[in-house]
Amino acid sequence: MSISSRDIPFIKKVPVSLVTIRQARLFDIPEIMRVEHSSFREKYPRGLFLMFLENNPETFLVAEYTGKVIGYVMGYLRPDLEGHVMSIAVDPLYRGNGIGRALMIAVIDKLIRLGARYVGLEVRVSNERAIKLYEKLGFKKVKRVHKYYSDGEDAYYMVLNASEWGKES
Numbered sequence: 001m002s003i004s005s006r007d008i009p010f011i012k013k014v015p016v017s018l019v020t021i022r023q024a025r026l027f028d029i030p031e032i033m034r035v036e037h038s039s040f041r042e043k044y045p046r047g048l049f050l051m052f053l054e055n056n057p058e059t060f061l062v063a064e065y066t067g068k069v070i071g072y073v074m075g076y077l078r079p080d081l082e083g084h085v086m087s088i089a090v091d092p093l094y095r096g097n098g099i100g101r102a103l104m105i106a107v108i109d110k111l112i113r114l115g116a117r118y119v120g121l122e123v124r125v126s127n128e129r130a131i132k133l134y135e136k137l138g139f140k141k142v143k144r145v146h147k148y149y150s151d152g153e154d155a156y157y158m159v160l161n162a163s164e165w166g167k168e169s
């Protein structure tokens, strides 16, 4: 379950042009975990981030602003050539600045350049904000996955076809 930005009193306005999107490094893991802890109630263990970084260095990206990690996205390419977005989060203080969108564009571009025919992801049916972000990028709801999450909530499985990429604003 994600934490709503309505819980956060102050949102920082940041021009997205001053945010750098780059590959994650080992030394970023504590900052990535800080963002993750402020974004999700169910947290991934540190070992999972380390293993993911080792296996998918090109598609584990961070957003850096004034030397600080304020967002991350984890993508990977499956053997069946599905690019999959496993997780994305932006520090609650910096949301609504276009950083989530910039991270998604960067990881989708990378996955497609690595050979993905399409990009898929799961999202909680209640996560309207994320769903809106994905739909604006061209993702479509393909199916509803019953009780996908451990608390019993359903997920939408959403897909973006590589052939459609770049056609939507």
Ligand SMILES: CC(C)(COP(=O)(O)OP(=O)(O)OC[C@H]1O[C@@H](n2cnc3c(N)ncnc32)[C@H](O)[C@@H]1OP(=O)(O)O)[C@@H](O)C(=O)NCCC(=O)NCCS
Residues within 6 Å of the ligand: 002, 003, 005, 039, 040, 087, 088, 089, 090, 091, 094, 095, 096, 097, 098, 099, 100, 101, 102, 122, 123, 124, 127, 128, 129, 130, 132, 133, 136
């Ligand atoms: C989802 C998330 C990554 C979006 O990051 P963000 O940096 O705030 O997103 P952006 O500023 O790039 O916004 C992109 C789009 O999201 C939607 N959006 C952003 N803020 C919104 C808000 N307050 N209400 C509704 N939709 C909103 C809009 O469609 C927006 O596009 P627009 O600016 O053209 O209208 C961020 O909210 C987050 O970290 N949430 C918690 C973790 C999470 O739920 N991750 C997704 C798991 S599947």
